[in-house]
Amino acid sequence: MITSGLTQAVVVIARSLRARGIEAIAIEDPCxxxxxxxxxxxxxxxxxxxxxxxxxDVAELLSHNVGAVLVAPAHSYPTGEVxxxxxxxxxxxxxxxxxxxxxxxxxxxxxxxxxxxxxxxxGLAPERVAYAGCASKTLTPALRLGWxxxxxxxxxxxxxxxxxxxxxxxxxxxLALARFIESGGFARHLRRxxxxxxxxxxxxLACIATELPDAVxxxxxxxxxxxxELPRSCDETALVVAAREQNLIVEGASWHWSVPSAxxxxxxxxxxxxxxxxxxxxxxxxxxIYAQLAH
Amino acid sequence: MITSGLTQAVVVIARSLRARGIEAIAIEDPCxxxxxxxxxxxxxxxxxxxxxxxxxDVAELLSHNVGAVLVAPAHSYPTGEVxxxxxxxxxxxxxxxxxxxxxxxxxxxxxxxxxxxxxxxxGLAPERVAYAGCASKTLTPALRLGWxxxxxxxxxxxxxxxxxxxxxxxxxxxLALARFIESGGFARHLRRxxxxxxxxxxxxLACIATELPDAVxxxxxxxxxxxxELPRSCDETALVVAAREQNLIVEGASWHWSVPSAxxxxxxxxxxxxxxxxxxxxxxxxxxIYAQLAH
Numbered sequence: 001m002i003t004s005g006l007t008q009a010v011v012v013i014a015r016s017l018r019a020r021g022i023e024a025i026a027i028e029d030p031c032x033x034x035x036x037x038x039x040x041x042x043x044x045x046x047x048x049x050x051x052x053x054x055x056x057d058v059a060e061l062l063s064h065n066v067g068a069v070l071v072a073p074a075h076s077y078p079t080g081e082v083x084x085x086x087x088x089x090x091x092x093x094x095x096x097x098x099x100x101x102x103x104x105x106x107x108x109x110x111x112x113x114x115x116x117x118x119x120x121x122x123g124l125a126p127e128r129v130a131y132a133g134c135a136s137k138t139l140t141p142a143l144r145l146g147w148x149x150x151x152x153x154x155x156x157x158x159x160x161x162x163x164x165x166x167x168x169x170x171x172x173x174x175l176a177l178a179r180f181i182e183s184g185g186f187a188r189h190l191r192r193x194x195x196x197x198x199x200x201x202x203x204x205l206a207c208i209a210t211e212l213p214d215a216v217x218x219x220x221x222x223x224x225x226x227x228x229e230l231p232r233s234c235d236e237t238a239l240v241v242a243a244r245e246q247n248l249i250v251e252g253a254s255w256h257w258s259v260p261s262a263x264x265x266x267x268x269x270x271x272x273x274x275x276x277x278x279x280x281x282x283x284x285x286x287x288x289i290y291a292q293l294a295h
Numbered sequence: 296m297i298t299s300g301l302t303q304a305v306v307v308i309a310r311s312l313r314a315r316g317i318e319a320i321a322i323e324d325p326c327x328x329x330x331x332x333x334x335x336x337x338x339x340x341x342x343x344x345x346x347x348x349x350x351x352d353v354a355e356l357l358s359h360n361v362g363a364v365l366v367a368p369a370h371s372y373p374t375g376e377v378x379x380x381x382x383x384x385x386x387x388x389x390x391x392x393x394x395x396x397x398x399x400x401x402x403x404x405x406x407x408x409x410x411x412x413x414x415x416x417x418g419l420a421p422e423r424v425a426y427a428g429c430a431s432k433t434l435t436p437a438l439r440l441g442w443x444x445x446x447x448x449x450x451x452x453x454x455x456x457x458x459x460x461x462x463x464x465x466x467x468x469x470l471a472l473a474r475f476i477e478s479g480g481f482a483r484h485l486r487r488x489x490x491x492x493x494x495x496x497x498x499x500l501a502c503i504a505t506e507l508p509d510a511v512x513x514x515x516x517x518x519x520x521x522x523x524e525l526p527r528s529c530d531e532t533a534l535v536v537a538a539r540e541q542n543l544i545v546e547g548a549s550w551h552w553s554v555p556s557a558x559x560x561x562x563x564x565x566x567x568x569x570x571x572x573x574x575x576x577x578x579x580x581x582x583x584i585y586a587q588l589a590h
Contacts, residue, residue, distance in 0.1 A: 004299060004461035011460055015336075034462065041310075041459040043338070142466035164336040165306055166299035167329065170465045171437035 001158055002169045003146040006105060009132040010035050010070060012148070012165065013103055014042040016157035022067030025103070028056050030256040030263070032077045035070060035105075048258035051076050055083025058090040068101040069094075073121055075108035078256050078268050079227045080219015088121055095128035101154070106133045107223075110190055113198040114221040127151045130158075135177060137224060137272070138190060143173055197224060200271040203279050208269075211287030214294070215267070224272030227253065229264055235293065236265035242289050248282055296453055297464045298441040301400060304427040305330050305365060307443070307460065308398055309337040311452035317362030320398070323351050325551040325558070327372045330365060330400075343553035346371050350378025353385040363396040364389075368416055370403035373551050373563050374522050375514015383416055390423035396449070401428045402518075405485055408493040409516040422446045425453075430472060432519060432567075433485060438468055492519060495566040498574050503564075506582030509589070510562070519567030522548065524559055530588065531560035537584050543577055 003009040014025060025039050029048030036046050047064050050057045056071050071091070073083035083091070095102050102121060109117045122131035126149075134146035150158055162168070180186045204226055208215055215228040230236065240252040253266035271279050298304040309320060320334050324343030331341050342359050345352045351366050366386070368378035378386070390397050397416060404412045417426035421444075429441035445453055457463070475481045499521055503510055510523040525531065535547045548561035566574050 004464070007459075008461040034459070038459040041456070141462075144461065144463065144465045161336070164302075164329070164333040165460060166303040166439065167436075168439060169299070170439045170468060173465060173467065 001148045001150060001155070001162065002174055003132075003134075003148060003162065004144045004166065004169050005136055005141065005146045006107075006132055006134040007034060007038055007146075008162075008165070009130075009134070009146045009148045010103065010105070011038050011042055012158050012161045013068070013101075013130050013132075013154070014039045014044055015161045015165075016154060017068055017101065018043050019157060019161075020067075024064075024066040026061055026064060026066045026069040027258075028071060028076055029258045030078060030253065031070070031072075033256045036258070039070070046258075051079060051081055053081055055081050055087050056091070058087050058094060061091070061094055066100070068103055070103040070105060072105040072107040074106055074112070074118060075220070075222045077105075077107055078225065078253055078266075080223060080225075082118065082220050082222075088124070092121065092125045092128065095125060100128065101151070102129045104129050104131045106131060108137060109133070110138050111194060111197055111224065112220070112222045113194070113201065122149060127153070130154060138186075139177075143177070145169065145173060145177055197272060200274065200276060200279055201226065203276045204269060204271045204283060207280050207283040211284050212290055214290070224270060226269045226271065228267045228269055230266055230290075232264060233294075234265040234290070236267070239265075239267070239290060239293055242293060243286060246285060246289065248285055248289070250286065296443045296445060296450070296457065297469055298427075298429075298443060298457065299439045299461065299464050300431055300436065300441045301402075301427055301429040302329060302333055302441075303457075303460070304429070304441045304443045305398065305400070306333050306337055307453050307456045308363070308396075308425050308427075308449070309334045309339055310456045310460075311449060312363055312396065313338050314452060314456075315362075319359075319361040321356055321359060321361045321364040322553075323366055323371055324553045325373060325548065326365070326367075327400075328551045331553070334365070341553075346374060346376055348376055350376050350382050351386070353382050353389060356386075356389055361395070363398055365398040365400060367400040367402040369401055369407070369413060370515070370517045372400075372402055373520065373548055373561075375518060375520075377413065377515050377517075383419070387416065387420045387423065390420060395423065396446075397424045399424050399426045401426060403432060404428070405433050406489060406492055406519065407515070407517045408489070408496065417444060422448070425449060433481070434472075438472070440464065440468060440472055492567060495569065495571060495574055496521065498571045499564060499566045499578065502575050502578040506579050507585055509585070519565060521564045521566065523562045523564060525561055525585075527559060528589075529560040529585070531562070534560075534562070534585060534588055537588060538581060541580060541584065543580055543584070545581065 024045040024047050026047045026049050028051045039046050047066050049060050104121050106120055122129040131149040135143050214231050218227045236252045243250050251268040253268050254260035254263040257263035319340040319342050321342045321344050322331055323346045334341050342361050344355050399416050401415055417424040426444040430438050509526050513522045531547045538545050546563040548563050549555035549558040552558035
């Protein structure tokens with residue numbers, strides 16, 4: 001099923017589950033804040049489950065009564081962790097034993113730099129996983145094209161929710177993307193941009209090590225951003241505001257956490273659309289702003 | 296605000312109103328059945344209000360306690376009536392006296408054949424009208440582009456609902472449509488297709504008069520379809536099924552009514568995308584199928 005980006009994929013599933021009487025969906029903590037708000041807006045409760053270096057804490061999930069869990073096993077947003085094999089197995093067991101649904105946001109699966117990407121959970125348990133992907137990171141978010149591979153029992157409900165939300169997604173761009181994939185152009189595009197993004201990531205990490213030595217990057221070598229943990233003494237909001245005053249746009253991470261006030265200060269540094277010289281000058285400027293605030 | 300077609304415009308407003316505590320929206324009876332279902336899916340009740348030759352019966356609306364009304368004053372779907380000036384004035388009074396919202400579906404305003412189109416209600420009471428239009432009839436529904444002109448007090452809520460539903464509409468096609476409008480191409484397109492659609496309508500009506508003499512077309516000279524009232528003795532479903540068996544696709548009208556079983560049998564005949572010879576042969580075939588069923 002084609003959706004308007006990944007957000008609508010999540011929303012369509014949330015509404016489908018709500019119509020079946022499911023009242024709560026577990027989410028990663030932290031997770032992409034918009035997904036959390038979109039699920040709440042669809043009339044469900046969210047139950048935040050901690051993410052550590054092995055991904056979502058499935059043991060914590062077991063202690064809650066939820067009908068579904070939204071998880072990005074390939075690359076948890078924003079901290080960048082990858083779900084371990086043990087956790088994946090445990091997650092599938094949870095779904096099978098509890099009649100639960102795993103909503104798999106295959107976030108950044110295309111942009112793993114240090115090894116081949118790990119396969120999706122969906123292939124291991126297709127009747128318990130709703131697989132969601134989109135073209136926003138690989139091509140552009142302007143396309144608003146996402147997709148869902150659904151368990152058979154969920155297809156009718158999801159199609160109905162999509163129909164009643166917007167009656168379908170733009171057809172011209174679906175056809176163009178299908179042609180682009182079939183022709184091999186999409187695969188060529190990924191092969192071309194992957195090393196470029198990797199160099200940008202390496203540049204960012206090298207620059208952070210020298211210009212922002214207090215910051216600790218988390219997560220694996222993947223994706224289009226770096227998550228930077230900062231010392232607890234740092235005022236995240238003040239740093240973001242001071243950077244914007246110098247036309248440097250960085251995102252504070254706290255709103256992606258279920259309890260922003262309890263989150264450790266952190267920044268999300270996007271490098272996907274920025275040249276290496278601009279990455280260096282931007283991070284050098286950020287380092288000097290940080291140093292000024294810290295003293 | 297740009298939406299994914301008119302359906303999402305209606306849904307975004309319905310959700311915005313629901314979040315403000317409004318529980319019911321009045322709709323035309325009959326109306327486009329998908330809109331009715333989409334509003335119910337968004338968690339609101341619908342209150343059907345009869346449409347007669349002067350459009351929505353505003354006196355009936357006054358007897359209900361609703362926060363908003365969805366109406367297509369330029370061309371009520373599917374029966375094709377235009378709201379009279381008296382009714383328009385009464386509708387605006389209702390909105391002003393009851394803190395109500397008129398959701399104006401400016402359906403088919405571009406395709407009036409017998410006179411200049413009547414202006415939208417929105418211009419008369421912009422703070423009480425949410426104006427909705429789309430490119431589905433003028434260009435193609437494949438674009439999924441609609442738009443809303445909203446009262447100031449509703450903008451923030453509607454933008455939030457749109458954001459949490461899909462984070463925005465396809466940007467490339469918005470830019471292409473904007474260029475098409477600015478360049479004058481859109482106006483030229485309308486000038487070119489209007490006489491063509493008018494000829495198709497005239498052809499359809501002439502053919503109906505000879506091939507389906509029992510059928511009564513309703514509504515003004517506008518739009519891309521004819522609404523055909525049939526004798527009460529006619530079995531609408533059987534006629535639609537028999538036509539499809541001969542590869543002739545006509546739509547039964549009853550599901551657009553709030554109580555389909557009480558609706559007078561009727562067909563919706565689309566002529567927008569069909570050549571005049573095909574309109575003639577299709578209606579001739581329909582006439583013979585009708586005659587067979589009637590005897």
